[in-house]
Amino acid sequence: MKLLELHFSQLSKIWNRSKNNTYSDTSRKSYHNKLKKLYEQLEKEKLSLITDKNEIKEKKAILAFFSESIAFLDNSTVNTLPFELVKCLEIALNEWLAGEDYIIVTSLAKGLNEFSFNPSLATNYDQYEIIRSNYKIEFEKKLIQINIPEYLVGDYLANVIMYHELGHFIEVKYSIPDVILKEFLDDYSNKRIKADFHIYFPFVRKRFSEDGIYSDECLTLLKTHIGEYFCDLFASQYIDDSVNHYLSYISEENSITKLHPTTRNRIKLVNSFLNNQSSYTLDKIKYAIKQWTEKDLTKRYKVFNSNDFIKLLPVDIKHEKELHYLFIYGWSIWLKSWKKIEKENKMVHALKAPKVYEILNDLIEKSIGNYIVKTTWENVSSKKANRKKA
Amino acid sequence: MLYSHSIDDNKISLFTLFLNKLISGDNTYKTTVDKVLVDVHDLAKGSKNLYEVDKDKVSIIIRLNNSGKEYFAEINPSKITTSNYKRVLTFLQG
Numbered sequence: 465m466k467l468l469e470l471h472f473s474q475l476s477k478i479w480n481r482s483k484n485n486t487y488s489d490t491s492r493k494s495y496h497n498k499l500k501k502l503y504e505q506l507e508k509e510k511l512s513l514i515t516d517k518n519e520i521k522e523k524k525a526i527l528a529f530f531s532e533s534i535a536f537l538d539n540s541t542v543n544t545l546p547f548e549l550v551k552c553l554e555i556a557l558n559e560w561l562a563g564e565d566y567i568i569v570t571s572l573a574k575g576l577n578e579f580s581f582n583p584s585l586a587t588n589y590d591q592y593e594i595i596r597s598n599y600k601i602e603f604e605k606k607l608i609q610i611n612i613p614e615y616l617v618g619d620y621l622a623n624v625i626m627y628h629e630l631g632h633f634i635e636v637k638y639s640i641p642d643v644i645l646k647e648f649l650d651d652y653s654n655k656r657i658k659a660d661f662h663i664y665f666p667f668v669r670k671r672f673s674e675d676g677i678y679s680d681e682c683l684t685l686l687k688t689h690i691g692e693y694f695c696d697l698f699a700s701q702y703i704d705d706s707v708n709h710y711l712s713y714i715s716e717e718n719s720i721t722k723l724h725p726t727t728r729n730r731i732k733l734v735n736s737f738l739n740n741q742s743s744y745t746l747d748k749i750k751y752a753i754k755q756w757t758e759k760d761l762t763k764r765y766k767v768f769n770s771n772d773f774i775k776l777l778p779v780d781i782k783h784e785k786e787l788h789y790l791f792i793y794g795w796s797i798w799l800k801s802w803k804k805i806e807k808e809n810k811m812v813h814a815l816k817a818p819k820v821y822e823i824l825n826d827l828i829e830k831s832i833g834n835y836i837v838k839t840t841w842e843n844v845s846s847k848k849a850n851r852k853k854a
Numbered sequence: 855m856l857y858s859h860s861i862d863d864n865k866i867s868l869f870t871l872f873l874n875k876l877i878s879g880d881n882t883y884k885t886t887v888d889k890v891l892v893d894v895h896d897l898a899k900g901s902k903n904l905y906e907v908d909k910d911k912v913s914i915i916i917r918l919n920n921s922g923k924e925y926f927a928e929i930n931p932s933k934i935t936t937s938n939y940k941r942v943l944t945f946l947q948g
Binding site: 517591 | 865867882910
């Protein structure tokens with residue numbers, strides 16, 4: 465099969481450029497070494513002689529896995545990984561997938577709104593089974609790729625959206641829309657659907673009355689919109705309503721698309737969640753999530769009381785859950801008057817927005833960075849102490 | 855959400871590959887496939903509810919259950935045969 469050879473040639477080109485990558489941590493390095501082993505196996509294959517269509521499909525899946533993996537890792541080398549942000553996302557991820565091994569990698573996109581998430585390597589376990597059965601290579605850790613606009617790396621106000629993107633990983637990993645949709649469809653067929661369902665999914669009544677809800681088009685729309693609502697709720701567990709500020713600015717309030725519900729409805733659902741209000745749709749989503757993941761949708765950040773950013777000092781973070789609150793704290797300062805900062809620091813001139821933007825982002829980054837250094841040091845010290853005791 | 859559809863397609867595509875290998879006599883992926891079919895059987899019979907099936911395969915399980923609930927309720931979970939695999943393939947392609 466000559467096209468398999470073309471595919472292999474393409475990935476050889478990428479590998480030759482990337483094989484000497486250096487990473488800031490052992491898990492990425494170890495993954496890279498597994499890829500090296502896989503490459504050596506693929507190199508021995510006589511791909512052009514394969515004619516069995518099932519075998520072609522297997523090799524194609526392995527080659528695609530390899531190319532995708534190295535493309536992900538390429539953007540997460542020691543010089544490119546925004547590790548302060550990734551640390552916050554890892555803490556959130558560990559709450560939902562404790563005991564499972566994932567590595568968050570980032571890719572830099574050119575567009576300013578190109579926040580997205582690629583779950584292809586982290587959610588389809590069959591590709592790992594194919595690699596295992598063909599080459600006996602085990603990738604214990606799976607890569608999760610998050611795409612960040614290149615120009616917004618270090619912009620912690622805009623990067624609250626990354627919590628929403630992480631939600632997409634959880635959503636796909638657990639097939640959350642499938643499960644919530646089944647709950648809604650069961651209620652629909654048993655005439656238990658309540659009025660507010662039609663507020664959040666208005667297209668059902670407008671375009672798909674009665675059995676129309678079961679059409680492929682409607683089911684796809686429902687699943688997509690359920691997924692977005694879930695990711696909004698997921699993010700708000702960690703950064704409260706911070707995404708709403710940015711979302712309401714970059715999107716149209718009443719525009720409904722194939723990919724997203726209206727911004728108005730998204731904000732409405734998040735606000736009712738944050739205010740502990742009850743509604744049929746919200747309660748049904750919370751119930752299904754609890755049943756399926758054994759996790760509650762609940763506020764997962766820890767509030768700290770601080771005036772440090774006003775004094776232009778980083779916050780001394782005491783608990784990892786306070787890291788999420790840094791984003792909320794940053795937004796609260798951005799949205800208020802900056803007179804306090806000017807007064808506290810005896811500034812002669814009025815602060816301009818680009819300066820405040822720079823200060824806030826630096827302070828958030830330093831606060832996270834200091835926490836990482838402190839906890840890493842504490843871990844090393846306690847390991848040393850344990851070794852001495854032993 | 856840009857990727858959910860393609861991820862589902864990708865999952866179905868590899869699961870279809872596993873079925874085709876089984877039909878051709880290669881049992882490499884039999885354990886994986888049979889585990890899914892047993893879950894669909896249990897769901898169809900009502901001996902498991904949705905929240906008890908394999909989380910990583912739930913989209914395939916729901917799809918098979920929706921398209922062939924009566925068929926899956928009748929299969930013998932301890933003796934899944936090539937003809938079962940052929941029928942499963944038709945549900946996925948339908």
